[in-house]
Amino acid sequence: MSKRLLKTGLAVAITATSGHGFASGFALNEQSISGMGTSFAGRSSSAEDASTVFGNPAGMARLKREEVYVGAAVIHAQSDISRASANAGPATLAGSNDGDMVPSTGVPMGYYVKPLDDKVAFGLGVYVPFGLMTDYERTFQGRYHADKSYVRVITVQPTLSYRFNEHLSVGFGPTFNHIEGELSSSLLNPGNSDGKVRVKGDDTAVGFNLGVLYEFTPGTRAGITYHSRVKYELEGDTRVSGNGALAAIAGKYDANLGLTTPESVDMSITHQLTDALTLHAGSTWTRWSRFKEIRVENDSAALPVIVEEQNWHDTWAHAVGLSYRLNPQWTLRTGIAVDQSPTNNVDRSARVPSGDRTIFSVGAGWSPNPDMTIDVAYSYLQEESVDVNQQSSTRGDYRARYNNSAHGLGASLSYRF
Template sequence: MHNNFKKLTLAAAVAAVTFASQANAGGYQINEQSVSGQGYGHAGRSSNVNDATIVFGNPAGMSFLDRAQFTVGGTYLNVKTDIDNAEYTPMLSGTGGSTAEGDMVPGSFIPFAFYAHPVNEKLAFGFGVYAPFGSKTDYEDSFAGRTFGTLTEVTVASAQPTVSYRFNDQWSVGAGVTYNQVDGKLHRQAPTPLAPGLNAELDSRVEGDDEAWGYNLGVIYQPVPETTFGLTYRSKVDYNLEGDFSASSPVLDQLGVGSITDTASLDLTTPETVNFSLTQQMTDRLKLMFGASWVRWSQFDEILVEGSQGNTITQEPQNYENAWAFASGGEYQLTPTLALRAGITLDFTPTNDNDRSVRIPSDDRRIFSVGAGWTPVDDFTVDVAYSYLTERSTSVEQGGPTDPRGQFSGDYKNEAQGFGAQLTYRF
């Protein structure tokens, strides 16, 4: 019984970390790598060269900068979640929670820093540090769906050296290598039969990390000075997450069993993305931008977790779909020192109704943004931006009558506000 007990709880906990990491990359893929770009909804991410954040937006754009510059900043995200009609039916008596308070996403600050250095009119180098993926959900201890997840914290940090070369007035290319590190923490309450008539909820915890390499490619085409096309490709990144698992319970302590520990491994792949954008200078003061992003999520069709002996712990279909996002925005140069920005973004989820989880209960989004850039002197610019995100109301249904975790259902409505600020200094 002891060995079966370990396999059951390990499978539940490790499956949770796999799903949360992957869902986070789709449902909560971070866009906060530029506050100047945030102001117009990142519509011109691959084509609008404003500052050193173009190192991330499109490495080919560095060679369009007139001098070296350093940009640092970040965005604070404040998320609000309402949960209605939450219901939980346990398979095992004495398990499951009773509350659904919502607002389980703590406020978080997402920083970034970029440096771009044109060597001459053709060649430029750059470097960036940023977060491409990350999320945190933290439910109350008595959450009705706590057997499916209570705490999910996943962070990916990337460092990117970059080079750009401009062939002529029309064409420029760029490439960057990314070093990526992922860290994850996941908690849940795992209902487990310890003996006939004796059930317990185990505090299951998984921590894991890995590091891997990827790359970015970009091209810019400017047929006339007023029109700029940009195309950026970001590679997939393959991780092999090594995790430590532990499960504890007062009932185990009373039985003299103590905490249970084990190891497990799983393969993660964050998908490749393609971004295309157009920047059109309409007048001396006004420019408009349009952007489209595509993420190849269709390669994520299942969760496959292997145990310490190489055995298959769990194998669950996910059936993700390729995801699109579209953005339109503009910038108006009100005075020689002040630029005003606005944009709207439509971001479509890769998840489906059957596989949506309490860990990342997201759906299609609409994002409305405004911003401004103030340049009091030629060497220094301050950018600020505000974004309001609203998601389509969605439902989560997990488990079933024969699932040892029980059955949970609830309706979710997510909203978020983003407050961004950045500083750019030109040398």
């Protein structure tokens, strides 16, 4: 009985793979504040500042001066949980459904670009491409299906770009990525107080970003950027606590978890409509179908290999935005984006209660002098309402409707030498 309880409980603990950020799955969009103002429309073609190291490394060829860019975004998410019920067999499981499971989260970023000559530029980026943080209240009614989740990827990307001629440039950079996570869940323990399972681990792995930028005219350019998949083998430990049936397997065990963050392709166009008004449009495809299952292996005969089906699907995000240059000092931005959720109605869980989302953004850039620009942006995200319907003979059943939204606020400083 204890092994059965642990197997299902641990499987739930490690399926925490979605937050309420501004991109689908557990990806984050916040790698550029200037891009945030247009809902990241034109991300691979704008190349307006050093954040193009991430958006499209080929765009570094458009920057004529050495530049440092630092910024951060804060995300505040809200969830309204309704129609909630939980039971284990004929018994009703008590608990709360506050919906305050996503604390406000900061997403930092920093870039450096230096032109080496008329054709070659070097860049360096530090940013967070994936991450989540969810923490349900201790008495959450669905705590056997979801509890605390923390995952973060930090990436360092050295980059080179080459400009072939006045139209075509390319860029490439390897990415060195460090992932760490801590995931936990309550264990239903009949006749005793709840048990607990917690998984911690980290790893470092290598990927790459590749971009191409083509300038048809000085006012019209198109770009495409490929962000590679990255395969991790998180190594850490599994801790189990509890009395009664769980006492025999309570303890700490070495564990490893395989996880692959998906590749994506971003395509966009930037077109100057007038001397003051510029149109940005783009689409991003992400290969979330790689995320078929979670598999955890524990270095102990007391714990089985655990497999949890996910069956995510590939997604598309589309965005369109406008920027308006009031004068040499001020630029105003706005944009709208739609983003598919990779989850499906059958496998959606309280860990991943997300649906398709719409994002509205506004922003502004202020250049008090030719050497410095300060960018600010605000985004509002609204998801469609989704239903969670989880059933388990060992964790009980949990049903609820989620209505999620989020606010994002960002600021950055660019300085050119």
